Amino acid sequence: MFVFSEAAESRIEKILAKYPFKKSAMLPLLTLAQEQEGYVTPEAMIEIGKRLGASPAYVESVCTFYTMYFTKPVGKYVIKFCINISCHLNGCDNLMDYTTNKLGIQVGETTADKKFTILREECLAACSEAPVMQVNNKYYVALTPEKVDQVLAALK
């Protein structure tokens, strides 16, 4: 069973009011479900489908199209390194190696304490401040190994 929290319910009301057709609330609701559970569970897809008049299969097909949705558990902090051209020209590979070594995991893996997941990301549209990473959708730019150390140390 998946139940949206009370806080989520009041946001859902506002979200639905934005659109003439409720199916448009698909991405916002998937985002809310993920915020609540850490990833989008099959039960959440069923619930969202019920609300928006879509089959669970339809919701799943939408959910899996977009890279920001996880369908499996991830760490508390998801670190996404941009590996596209501008970041590559500015040494993102070394930085990612540095971080995977530091945390003792490979890209795509989660640390044993479930704190960190490291992912590769395509261009994050901050190219002139390369290399760039995001931690849970917060931007960190002009990275150096020292800066990565600082950012990770501040995450509790």
Added chain:
Amino acid sequence: MTQILFKGIDTPNLTSIDVYEKQGGYAALAKAFAKEPDEIVEMVKASGLRGRGGAGFPCGLKWSFLAKDVFPRYLCCNSDESEPGTCKDRELLMKTPHLCIEGMILCAYACRIETAYNYIRGEFEEYGEIMDRAIAEAYERGYLGKNIMGSGFNLEMYTHMGAGAYICGEESALLTSLEGGRGEPRMKPPFPAVEGLYAKPTIVNNTETLCVIPFIVNNGPEAYAAIGTEKSKGTKLVSVSGHVNKPGNYEIVLGTPISEIIDKFAGGIRNGNKLKAFIPGGSSVPMLPADKVDTPYDYESLVAAGSMLGSGALIVMDDTTNVVAEVLRITSFYMHESCGKCTPCREGTRWMHQILLEIQNKVGKPEQLDLLTDICDNMSFKCFCPLGDAAIAPVLSSIKYFRADYEELLASAKAPVA
């Protein structure tokens, strides 16, 4: 230095409506409401403004293509910014959200639109929140909502966050995504102006394009048309990245030589190295060699030089670069972002990636260069949407100008085991 979009952009707290108004913000609304909507469309046409999202389509002309007398109509501001190298809309959203809102209001008034969405890429969550706060302020001031400033014009405005998919920047995929579907492109025609969001007439414009509109309404189309070249009017935000000393977003007058953008604005090539190659308009356009660096940065000159202005992302590579490694990155991107709807793109990007990876890993074969060219030929103009053609641009242009980089890797390839 002519600045239209970046004028005062670093003023502290420009995201607050008070500061924005002190700089003359929202002054264009009263001027617009004193005119008929069609007059605003004519002004934008006369300004020569072309779309800044990538295709460079004349903005006023697009507005005049809206299906006549069909309502409701919609406006979607395209803030999906995800073309590699491009980071200008991010700076606009982050620093001057009210400029974008003002531009959207003017567009909506001109096009008789009463509902506007700003489709913002999901990774821009922080900037979506900035935009939400700015929209709330604009409602409070009476710039949004019912009967705006007594004009009788109504407009509701919302943000809509994406969730990570480059293809959703393509306008028809954006609309499908906003309707709650997988972001797959639609057949065109019908174009969005005729049948767009919820099958209603819809304007899709890039963030930067819409941010220009207040200037045109405030200063008149002639003032805008006086800037730039004969056919490329106005200024353009150029995102300079790669091997330069001062990467950044710079507002340049169209027609400025690329050498000047690199040397004067971006502080020259890093470490005193030499320029090897540059991509003038984002990953989807052909790369060019150093000897084309004096090309003026405008739509026509870049086409004449064999590339395109695209989204305005200038990616600079110095002479330490092996171009193949960068083409591999870009191709890996297109493989990842291909929506999978049509075969030439879905399979072609994958195949090209496989070959490039082999060449890069020094297990390639010389005949693979012809194979790459052949795959490109089989994708060219045969894909459902422009992503397929975008994917071949870096491959073909790199083989054309930097064949030596490929040959170096192929020559050092280990001899195949017989």
